[in-house]
Amino acid sequence: MTDSTSVALLSTFLHIIAWSFILRVFTNLLSNVYIYFVRAPKNLQKLGSWAVITGATDGIGKAYAFALTKKGISVVLVSRSEQRLQTTAEELCAKNPSSTIKTVAVDLAAIADSATGAQNNGWASLQQAVSDLDVGLLINNVGLSYDHPEFFDQLPEGDALQMIQLNVMAATKITRLVLPSMKARRRGAIVFIGSAAATVLPASPLLAVYGATKAYLDQLARSLSLENMSAGISIQNQAPLRAIRLAVRSLLVHSPSHVRSKNGIPTNAT
Numbered sequence: 493m494t495d496s497t498s499v500a501l502l503s504t505f506l507h508i509i510a511w512s513f514i515l516r517v518f519t520n521l522l523s524n525v526y527i528y529f530v531r532a533p534k535n536l537q538k539l540g541s542w543a544v545i546t547g548a549t550d551g552i553g554k555a556y557a558f559a560l561t562k563k564g565i566s567v568v569l570v571s572r573s574e575q576r577l578q579t580t581a582e583e584l585c586a587k588n589p590s591s592t593i594k595t596v597a598v599d600l601a602a603i604a605d606s607a608t609g610a611q612n613n614g615w616a617s618l619q620q621a622v623s624d625l626d627v628g629l630l631i632n633n634v635g636l637s638y639d640h641p642e643f644f645d646q647l648p649e650g651d652a653l654q655m656i657q658l659n660v661m662a663a664t665k666i667t668r669l670v671l672p673s674m675k676a677r678r679r680g681a682i683v684f685i686g687s688a689a690a691t692v693l694p695a696s697p698l699l700a701v702y703g704a705t706k707a708y709l710d711q712l713a714r715s716l717s718l719e720n721m722s723a724g725i726s727i728q729n730q731a732p733l734r735a736i737r738l739a740v741r742s743l744l745v746h747s748p749s750h751v752r753s754k755n756g757i758p759t760n761a762t
């Protein structure tokens with residue numbers, strides 16, 4: 493093969509790669525424009541008349557409660573404080589007076605005794621509250637992160653276990669609570685609120701347990717999605733990005749020693 497033939501072949505090869513890349517970017521762009529701006533939103537009421545939202549009295553969970561009641565979906569609000577649940581229910585009714593709302597006060601970090609597996613009263617109330625409802629949507633939102641970035645071996649054991657109980661155990665148990673009836677009705681959707689700390693960032697140093705619990709949710713959602721696709725149930729993990737901001741802030745400012753010294757904790761404390 494002559495030199496000029498080799499150069500021509502190489503040039504054709506590079507052109508093919510470049511055009512494949514451009515085509516891929518373009519089709520991705522078109523598909524995202526279609527999904528976010530053109531495609532009609534799903535009619536969530538067709539999934540069922542009720543949604544269960546954990547961690548529903550603040551932040552993302554409360555925003556879901558407002559969005560869903562606006563669409564005419566009845567909601568079961570789940571969080572610890574009875575008072576905050578009542579206030580949230582009143583706020584929702586003030587905004588959408590026809591809303592139907594149930595509240596369940598339960599500490600989801602303590603629904604099962606890790607040693608005996610015995611379940612607390614709050615869990616029984618939640619089971620009872622959803623037992624007769626046509627639950628079409630579960631928003632597994634509740635979650636706990638670090639109050640400051642910390643090395644894994646310096647994180648108090650109780651904090652680590654509480655994160656696992658709330659982020660992993662609670663989501664697993666509630667999903668197992670509602671999934672069978674969704675399967676029986678052959679409709680429903682389950683949303684996990686994960687975190688970019690697990691799905692966008694390659695690692696979550698100083699937030700290791702949090703990142704690991706959110707990685708669990710991501711993999712659980714992917715696997716359950718495939719398991720239940722043929723049963724007509726959509727399952728997905730959403731990964732909010734604000735975690736990136738926290739991570740960046742932690743790299744720039746909030747080192748563990750910085751936070752400890754700021755809070756008057758000896759820097760070698762465990």
Ligand SMILES: NC(=O)c1ccc[n+]([C@@H]2O[C@H](COP(=O)([O-])OP(=O)(O)OC[C@H]3O[C@@H](n4cnc5c(N)ncnc54)[C@H](OP(=O)(O)O)[C@@H]3O)[C@@H](O)[C@H]2O)c1
Nearest residue numbers: 547548549550551552571572573599600601634635732734
């Ligand atoms: N905000 C972010 O930037 C961000 C970024 C990435 C991922 N996320 C994820 O998004 C989810 C929501 O975060 P958020 O910041 O919106 O939450 P948030 O504003 O802190 O609200 C937490 C909610 O959960 C309830 N809650 C807390 N501990 C509970 C427990 N042990 N049992 C039952 N309910 C409990 C709280 O009510 P009570 O105190 O009354 O119980 C409240 O309704 C979490 O899973 C989080 O990891 C958030």
